[in-house]
Each structure stands twice: as C-alpha cells, then as structure tokens.
Amino acid sequence: xxxxxxxxxxxxxxxxxxxxxxxxxxxxxxxxxxxxxxxxxxxxxxxxxxxxxxxxxxxxxxxxxxxxxxxxxxxxxxxxxxxxxxxxxxxxxxxxxxxxxxxxxxxxxxxxxxxxxxxxxxxxxxxxxxxxxxxxxxxxxxxxxxxxxxxxxxxxxxxxxxxxxxxxxxxxxxxxxxxxxxxxxxxxxxxxxxxxxxxxx
Numbered sequence: 001x002x003x004x005x006x007x008x009x010x011x012x013x014x015x016x017x018x019x020x021x022x023x024x025x026x027x028x029x030x031x032x033x034x035x036x037x038x039x040x041x042x043x044x045x046x047x048x049x050x051x052x053x054x055x056x057x058x059x060x061x062x063x064x065x066x067x068x069x070x071x072x073x074x075x076x077x078x079x080x081x082x083x084x085x086x087x088x089x090x091x092x093x094x095x096x097x098x099x100x101x102x103x104x105x106x107x108x109x110x111x112x113x114x115x116x117x118x119x120x121x122x123x124x125x126x127x128x129x130x131x132x133x134x135x136x137x138x139x140x141x142x143x144x145x146x147x148x149x150x151x152x153x154x155x156x157x158x159x160x161x162x163x164x165x166x167x168x169x170x171x172x173x174x175x176x177x178x179x180x181x182x183x184x185x186x187x188x189x190x191x192x193x194x195x196x197x198x199x200x201x
C-alpha cells in the first residue's frame with residue numbers, strides 16, 4: 001500500500017502502489033509522525049523523540065532525544081498518521097510489507113550501516129531486525145552512545161516494491177547509501193525526517 005509523507009523540507013511525497021494487483025489501487029496513507037523510542041537493558045525510563053506535522057501546516061513539532069554517554073539502547077522506529085481520527089499506526093503495515101520497505105538511519109554524529117565508519121561519531125547504530133527474507137528492515141536497532149555531543153538522526157523509510165516482477169530490495173542497500181547517498185536508492189521515499197539528539201554525561 002502506498003504512503004504520502006511530509007519530508008525533511010516539508011514536502012508531500014506520494015508513494016505509488018505498484019505492488020498491488022487490483023484495478024482500483026489502494027488509498028494512499030499519510031505519514032505525519034515519526035517516533036524514536038530508546039530503552040535500556042537496565043530498565044531506565046524510556047526516552048522518546050518525535051518529528052510530527054499532524055496539522056499538515058509545514059511547521060513540524062520536533063522533540064529531541066537526550067541520551068546518556070556510555071549507555072546501550074534498543075531503538076524502535078514507528079510511523080503514524082496523526083491527521084486521521086483515530087490515529088493510524090503505519091508501523092504494522094511497514095512490518096507486514098517488510099520485503100518492500102527498509103529504514104535507513106543517517107545524520108550528523110551517526111555511525112550506522114548506512115553511513116559506514118564515521119570519525120568522531122556520537123552514536124553507533126546497528127540493525128536488529130530483518131524481513132521475511134532475512135534482509136534488514138529497520139524498525140528495531142541497537143544503539144551505543146560513544147561520546148558527549150549533539151547531532152541529528154535522519155530517518156528515511158524507503159518503499160522498494162518489485163519492478164517488472166523483479167525484487168529491488170536486495171542485500172547491501174545500506175552500503176549503497178553509505179557510498180553513494182540516499183538519492184541513489186531504488187523505489188520511492190515514503191518519509192525522510194531529521195530528529196535531533198544530545199548525548200550527556
């Protein structure tokens with residue numbers, strides 16, 4: 001199913017449903033909100049960070065993540081349509097269609113499979129989930145806070161439906177991003193937003 005989303009620059013981007021087989025096509029869904037949830041093994045209170053433009057006015061509300069230096073976190077990524085009543089959780093659909101979606105985490109101060117090694121990185125992020133084909137999905141990550149400082153996590157959800165019956169979600173796309181950038185990915189971007197973070201002692 002397709003998604004419409006508000007990106008980093010407040011643009012609406014349509015994600016076409018090319019995987020469906022019917023005549024009428026599916027109604028597109030809106031992604032207005034991206035939420036990051038950080039939890040620790042030690043049971044400290046969870047830390048949430050969000051990017052939300054539920055009013056669709058192009059002025060998103062952004063709440064940063066404040067993390068502790070030297071800590072390990074489990075990070076969940078969730079997507080919502082808060083312009084609808086009731087709110088629609090898009091995350092379950094992304095998980096169900098995992099063979100056609102992948103989340104890429106990049107940004108300032110971030111080291112991840114989508115960035116490669118980064119000198120002076122503040123966060124080290126690794127995929128912790130896979131789709132039915134054992135390829136990275138990206139709704140769950142392991143995060144280590146490496147140093148004190150501030151940066152931003154850019155969350156990109158890419159829709160990767162088959163083209164002419166051939167899968168375009170293949171192994172190594174995160175390496176493609178690390179080498180050549182997000183703009184070289186196949187498919188279409190469902191949403192791409194920047195969420196600030198700070199690592200404190």
